[in-house]
Amino acid sequence: MATILVVDDEMGIRELLSEILSDEGHAVEVAENAQQARDYRQRQAPDLVLLDIWMPDTDGVTLLKEWGAQGQLTMPVIMMSGHATIDTAVEATKIGALNFLEKPIALQKLLKAVEQGLARGSASPTIGAAAAKAVAPANVATVAAAVALPMLAADAVATSPAVPQTASISFDIPLRDARDAFERAYFEYHLARENGSMTRVAEKTGLERTHLYRKLKQLGVDLSKNKGE
Secondary structure, rough: EEEEEOOOOOHHHHHHHHHHHHHOOOEEEEEEEEHHHHHHHHHOOOOOEEEEOOOOOOOOHHHHHHHHHOOOOOOEEEEOOOOOHHHHHHHHHHHOOOEEEEEEOOOOHHHHHHHHHHHHHHHHOHHHHHHHHHHHHHHHHHHHHHHHHHOOOOOOOOOOOOOOOOOOOOOOHHHHHHHHHHHHHHHHHHHHHOOOHHHHHHHHHHHOOOHHHHHHHOOOOOOOOOOOO
């Protein structure tokens, strides 16, 4: 389990990212501005930081520079913004950010970036300014592409033998009932396959988490029996 600091002035973004990352098993801390992020970093270093670029007190790029200058950039930092240009994203990468996520953040891309960031942090415990400069050239093209290009599809996950493969649906019932029966079996299949992870089920089915929860409740799907540890 990793400790991830989410820095964003939008409460909705903080809550959404906290919910998703907590569902993935991480401990999530939040800061609504740069000063709160500074205070947290003074107390301890998280395993990863998700840092918004545009904030009312101090922008994320400036905060990133501060951490680098003070020798506090010892953790991977992923920048986030809904209005940043490619130049801004590349500048952040040159300072020491490892990646850039464009808002609205795609679930699949978020999970992949976090996974890569944590892997980088484990392989290189001390990033610092010198290390950031060393890795920056390799990341510039990646960050530019993250701003300019759409997200690629994820690799398929192998089907578990324990996952039910088919469901018996009668053709002698009204269409609506047949459709509900199919959708119930469809979601139960994915819940079993992903060991109850709502984040991954949302990713696989292409639904937003709020829509997914509402749909499962409507269909009467029992979430407790599929809930993973």
